[in-house]
Amino acid sequence: MIRVNRVKGTANVIALQLLDEYGMFYQPNDDAICPCCGKFMRGPVSRHAKSRWVAGYVCSQCGLMEALEDAGLLDAVPLSEWAYVRDWRNGHSWLWF
Numbered sequence: 001m002i003r004v005n006r007v008k009g010t011a012n013v014i015a016l017q018l019l020d021e022y023g024m025f026y027q028p029n030d031d032a033i034c035p036c037c038g039k040f041m042r043g044p045v046s047r048h049a050k051s052r053w054v055a056g057y058v059c060s061q062c063g064l065m066e067a068l069e070d071a072g073l074l075d076a077v078p079l080s081e082w083a084y085v086r087d088w089r090n091g092h093s094w095l096w097f
Contacts, residue, residue, distance in 0.1 A: 015079035016054065022084055023056020034059035038083030053079065 019035055027035070032045050036058045041048050045056075049063020052070060068074045079085065087093075 011080040012078055015082065015085040018085055018088055019054035019056065019079060019082060023051070023054050027056045032057065033084075034062055035084035036062040036065075036077070036082045038087070 022035055027045065029046075030044050032041050033039070034041055034048075035054065035056060036051075039059055039061075041057070041059050048057050048060050049066070051058045051063070052066045058066070065074060065077075069076045
């Protein structure tokens with residue numbers, strides 16, 4: 001997993017740790033929420049896109065955006081601005097167990 005450009009700065013290092021933990025341990029296999037945009041991903045997460053930046057899945061649209069960012073066609077959205085991290089910073093949890 002290539003993480004060179006996204007992990008500059010303390011905020012992005014913390015965001016990467018949060019997102020990896022969510023993707024590896026808490027993201028459900030079915031009907032999950034995209035950690036990047038916060039939209040609902042219906043069905044198995046394997047139908048959607050494997051993130052290039054974090055350990056987990058993102059919705060198909062965010063997967064396309066990641067690919068375009070890698071190609072240099074779009075500016076990268078910092079990990080610290082992903083929906084999961086933004087909600088965590090504001091005191092909202094996505095973990096309902």
